[in-house]
Amino acid sequence: MDESQQEFAIRVRDLVVGFGRQTVLDHLSLDVRRGEILGLVGASGGGKSVLMRTVIGLIPRRSGTIEVMGQPIGGTPDRGTLGAAMTWGILFQQGALFSSLTVRQNVQFPLRENLLLSQELMDEIAIAKLEMVGLRAQEADKYPAELSGGMTKRVALARALALDPPILFLDEPTSGLDPIAAGDFDALIGTLQKTLGLTVFMVTHDLASLTTVCDRVAALADGRIVAIGPMRELLQSEHPWVRAYFHGKRSQMLQHEMR
Amino acid sequence: MNSEPLLLATPTGDALKLRPEGPWTAANVATLETLSRSVGAEVDRSRIVTLDMSGVSALDTLGAWELEKLSRRAASSGRSAEFVGVSDHFSGLMEEVRQVNRHTPARAAATNPVLLRLNDLGKATIGAREDITIFLQMLGALFMAVIGVLRRPRSLRLTSLVYQLYRIGWQAIPIIVLITFLIGAIIAQQGFFHFRRFGAESYTVDMVGILVLRELGVLIVAIMVAGRSGSAYTAELGSMKMREEIDALSTMGLDPVDVLILPRVAALVIALPILAFIGSIAALYGGGLVAQFYGDMGPAIYIARLHEAISVTHFEVGILKAPFMALVIGIVACSEGLRVKGSAESLGRQTTTSVVKSIFLVIVLDGLFAIFFASIGM
Numbered sequence: 001m002d003e004s005q006q007e008f009a010i011r012v013r014d015l016v017v018g019f020g021r022q023t024v025l026d027h028l029s030l031d032v033r034r035g036e037i038l039g040l041v042g043a044s045g046g047g048k049s050v051l052m053r054t055v056i057g058l059i060p061r062r063s064g065t066i067e068v069m070g071q072p073i074g075g076t077p078d079r080g081t082l083g084a085a086m087t088w089g090i091l092f093q094q095g096a097l098f099s100s101l102t103v104r105q106n107v108q109f110p111l112r113e114n115l116l117l118s119q120e121l122m123d124e125i126a127i128a129k130l131e132m133v134g135l136r137a138q139e140a141d142k143y144p145a146e147l148s149g150g151m152t153k154r155v156a157l158a159r160a161l162a163l164d165p166p167i168l169f170l171d172e173p174t175s176g177l178d179p180i181a182a183g184d185f186d187a188l189i190g191t192l193q194k195t196l197g198l199t200v201f202m203v204t205h206d207l208a209s210l211t212t213v214c215d216r217v218a219a220l221a222d223g224r225i226v227a228i229g230p231m232r233e234l235l236q237s238e239h240p241w242v243r244a245y246f247h248g249k250r251s252q253m254l255q256h257e258m259r
Numbered sequence: 260m261n262s263e264p265l266l267l268a269t270p271t272g273d274a275l276k277l278r279p280e281g282p283w284t285a286a287n288v289a290t291l292e293t294l295s296r297s298v299g300a301e302v303d304r305s306r307i308v309t310l311d312m313s314g315v316s317a318l319d320t321l322g323a324w325e326l327e328k329l330s331r332r333a334a335s336s337g338r339s340a341e342f343v344g345v346s347d348h349f350s351g352l353m354e355e356v357r358q359v360n361r362h363t364p365a366r367a368a369a370t371n372p373v374l375l376r377l378n379d380l381g382k383a384t385i386g387a388r389e390d391i392t393i394f395l396q397m398l399g400a401l402f403m404a405v406i407g408v409l410r411r412p413r414s415l416r417l418t419s420l421v422y423q424l425y426r427i428g429w430q431a432i433p434i435i436v437l438i439t440f441l442i443g444a445i446i447a448q449q450g451f452f453h454f455r456r457f458g459a460e461s462y463t464v465d466m467v468g469i470l471v472l473r474e475l476g477v478l479i480v481a482i483m484v485a486g487r488s489g490s491a492y493t494a495e496l497g498s499m500k501m502r503e504e505i506d507a508l509s510t511m512g513l514d515p516v517d518v519l520i521l522p523r524v525a526a527l528v529i530a531l532p533i534l535a536f537i538g539s540i541a542a543l544y545g546g547g548l549v550a551q552f553y554g555d556m557g558p559a560i561y562i563a564r565l566h567e568a569i570s571v572t573h574f575e576v577g578i579l580k581a582p583f584m585a586l587v588i589g590i591v592a593c594s595e596g597l598r599v600k601g602s603a604e605s606l607g608r609q610t611t612t613s614v615v616k617s618i619f620l621v622i623v624l625d626g627l628f629a630i631f632f633a634s635i636g637m
Contacts, residue, residue: 111285124360163285
């Protein structure tokens with residue numbers, strides 16, 4: 001398979017996901033290009049996280065196909081899907097660090113489980129990853145309970161990047177961070193994306209992240225992608241929900257100040 | 260993509276040219292480590308080391324780090340190392356890797372194992388003192404809460420109390436009945452089996468009656484309740500502590516002891532004597548069934564023997580202990596719950612501690628009561 005011809009990192013076609021009688025995603029289609037940062041916006045409870053969790057195989061789907069790096073992803077969480085874990089790193093909203101392991105062990109966990117490394121090399125790689133996400137080596141022996149919110153996100157990012165995955169999924173990476181920390185985190189994701197050549201799929205509500213780091217933004221409403229494109233285009237969109245999202249009072253104020 | 264990574268070394272005088280080729284990625288890590296190690300001696304010998312990166316087809320952090328380590332090794336002690344031919348899409352990564360692992364933190368000094376043990380022992384001793392303090396503090400807080408309720412009876416959380424009674428009392432009845440029934444039956448069976456040799460079968464009834472009413476009924480029930488409800492209290496209060504619900508209560512001007520702990524402990528104090536009574540009856544019933552089917556002793560004789568053997572004193576001795584045991588279980592469970600810290604692991608540890616500690620204290624308390632009742636002649 002010729003990698004240069006694979007233009008898309010993630011292809012989602014006609015995806016239907018629901019719980020009980022409720023349909024959350026209704027024939028949704030979405031393409032994520034290789035090497036781009038795609039921001040996904042949508043109402044709270046509108047299915048953004050559901051879409052992300054379905055793509056990574058945590059939620060079973062009713063119909064539709066999902067391809068990640070050209071490989072089809074199974075419909076239910078099984079070993080095949082889990083095997084794809086080498087191709088992606090996931091940053092969960094609350095970090096999801098293993099609370100019984102230190103920061104260093106958390107970052108080493110995917111390395112330990114997937115590769116045969118010497119302990120020395122594993123320590124070096126773990127520290128390297130931590131320093132890449134802007135933490136100091138002194139932090140490596142702390143437990144997750146001792147970390148601040150921003151540090152937890154950074155450690156979770158380091159763990160997500162441990163295996164150098166080509167795709168990175170971020171679930172509200174800047175939520176709960178102060179604007180400075182959020183800005184730093186955006187810059188960090190931008191830098192890492194460039195240096196490591198990552199494809200980033202980011203669920204976010206942070207308008208600043210959308211404008212500064214995202215190459216394209218997709219808007220999810222009524223279970224479908226109603227608009228997708230660079231931020232400029234989305235601001236022009238005529239869809240009522242997208243208009244309400246980007247031209248509401250809050251958004252207007254923010255955008256005005258950013259100009 | 261399937262080709263193996265290579266590392267070509269061309270020494271010229273005291274200069275060394277290293278040319279890594281192929282995919283330098285995590286998937287080939289074993290090969291990479293061997294490769295880097297194999298050129299180690301040559302790198303140490305050479306004054307100038309050049310790393311020609313033009314042959315690398317794929318690179319990730321791990322591969323970049325291996326190369327960076329080689330270059331750092333070469334560049335140590337005044338010698339020089341440089342990368343040439345780094346392609347554009349690897350340069351960012353190489354640049355990033357150059358910055359990391361510059362400051363190795365000092366390893367914690369190895370400590371004497373004997374000192375470590377002594378340290379643990381000292382900590383445990385101080386911890387035991389702290390446990391007693393916390394227990395007494397909780398007892399005091401509960402006492403104050405009870406006084407508050409007596410002064411203003413309307414401040415009692417009746418809904419919560421009834422709900423806790425339902426949970427730890429009513430819902431516990433089936434399992435308590437089953438277990439005490441079996442215990443009663445087992446004791447009776449053992450009694451008949453061994454007393455038969457002396458022809459003293461009829462004394463089995465004395466043994467079952469006295470043992471169950473004075474000691475075992477209440478003890479088994481208390482241990483069951485500690486495991487079933489005490490652990491639930493600790494886990495509930497612990498997760499509320501973790502999610503800052505208890506802090507939220509305090510900031511609203513409510514005392515967590517009034518709102519959460521008093522109804523729970525009070526429910527235990529009310530429910531445990533009732534459960535102990537039901538349990539004792541079930542045990543006596545179990546003993547009776549064994550007497551009929553194993554000991555050839557009809558129900559009428561069993562009840563008559565029971566009537567002669569036991570007095571209301573035996574029952575009082577047993578049932579008087581129950582509220583105190585309930586108090587101990589409740590205080591230990593609630594204070595352990597409040598000691599939970601941020602992590603899920605701490606919740607598990609505190610729940611275990613709560614159960615172990617309350618069962619231990621229940622048994623100690625039972626022993627103290629035995630001495631007390633003996634000395635007052637009950």
